[in-house]
Amino acid sequence: xxxxxxxxxxxxxxxxxxxxxxxxxxxxxxxxxxxxxxxxxxxxxxxxxxxxxxxxxxxxxxxxxxxxxxxxxxx
Numbered sequence: 001x002x003x004x005x006x007x008x009x010x011x012x013x014x015x016x017x018x019x020x021x022x023x024x025x026x027x028x029x030x031x032x033x034x035x036x037x038x039x040x041x042x043x044x045x046x047x048x049x050x051x052x053x054x055x056x057x058x059x060x061x062x063x064x065x066x067x068x069x070x071x072x073x074x075x
Contacts, residue, residue: 001052002051004042004051005021005027005049006032006050006051007029007031009031013048013064020069024053044061047062
């Protein structure tokens with residue numbers, strides 16, 4: 001399973017999202033502006049966005065702090 005948090009340097013909600021995910025060692029942190037191909041592939045329109053890709057390449061998108069918190073509570 002692959003977990004990617006897309007952020008930007010100017011996003012005020014991105015540092016708190018990173019803090020929420022600190023306990024998880026398997027999170028990739030990517031700048032959305034520097035990874036526009038992946039942003040487009042996953043249909044990301046806002047940051048912070050967490051993408052979780054399962055072993056069958058199915059992806060689920062969690063947009064914003066509230067969605068990311070819901071994801072954390074579900075695992």
